[in-house]
Amino acid sequence: MTKQFHDNVLTPAALDQLFNEARTYNGWQVKEVSEEQIRHIYDLLKMAPTSANMQPGRFVWVRSQEAKDKLASMASDGNKDKIKAAPVTVIIGYDVDFHEELPWLFPHTDAKSWFEGDEEGRKEGAFRNSALQGAYLMLAARAIGLDCGPMSGVDLDAITKEFFADEPKVKADWVCSIGYGDPSTIFDRSPRPDFEKFNRLA
């Protein structure tokens, strides 16, 4: 029997933890994130929806000093120290050839054939759906009591070459540090738009 949660609004504290009070951190406490926590984040994010269950996201969890230094060398000046200080920074990539996995990921029908010969369409689907997965990842990390620091200011081509060298159809898309945020490193909250600004009822 499917569990439903109709009209059950999460507690104000849970909504604060996920959305309202969570912040993007630029510095980190010296406190490890365990492999168990990393696996918990993935086990949550993989349950959330992607188109045809394509699950195109590929994740490299950078934790060793050597890998952190390498990744930091491919980041903009403002991001190098953040990556070195964070207990883990995850590289969110996507596999343009995700369709090869569809026979077992989406067994109801021959979804692989929808994508064969259409590399441009696959790239678009992989890019969109791995971004969804990256968002799930951040909210899953927050849901287990960790903070996030997403970053676009990195050299994606260099990261792709270095960290996905064995997977020629995988491309790095962005990176996100995860850990226990240092509250002295957050900026003032940027303004948020009113509903009317970017929404319309039709």
Added chain:
Amino acid sequence: MTKQFHDNVLTPAALDQLFNEARTYNGWQVKEVSEEQIRHIYDLLKMAPTSANMQPGRFVWVRSQEAKDKLASMASDGNKDKIKAAPVTVIIGYDVDFHEELPWLFPHTDAKSWFEGDEEGRKEGAFRNSALQGAYLMLAARAIGLDCGPMSGVDLDAITKEFFADEPKVKADWVCSIGYGDPSTIFDRSPRPDFEKFNRLA
């Protein structure tokens, strides 16, 4: 003082509601989603991070019979009835000229200048970050006790022309029904990958 939630794992029931037991629905109970609920979803999703607070997502919440019929006519055969039956289907679009809003959305620095003259870069940033916002939207809907039914099988060019006619730099990206799911309309859960399949520790 910044609120922190370190090591506070949400309750199993909350994780079930957000991730583990939530499902994609293909049919809907006859029960309205209120404007208050729609505003609550947006007020949550807008708090989650986008690069340089660019907030590129543009959302049209389709609720009237006329707008539902119009949107359904632009969907694949399998999706037409879902859109007609859902109390609301939101069109997730993105504004390629989001940078025009950065002077007030990201007042700390002149972020607008980073994007001027680089339409290709803006398109990529808007596409990636509006997908993040669409994922936040789905988890926010679940967080207030609603179900989601995301769909890619729609004619995006037609939807863009019809629903963003007055905003020439906004493009529709996908759509998502929201409501009270009919449990008889879900498919068997598609398989989920083990951690080892798409993750690496480095």
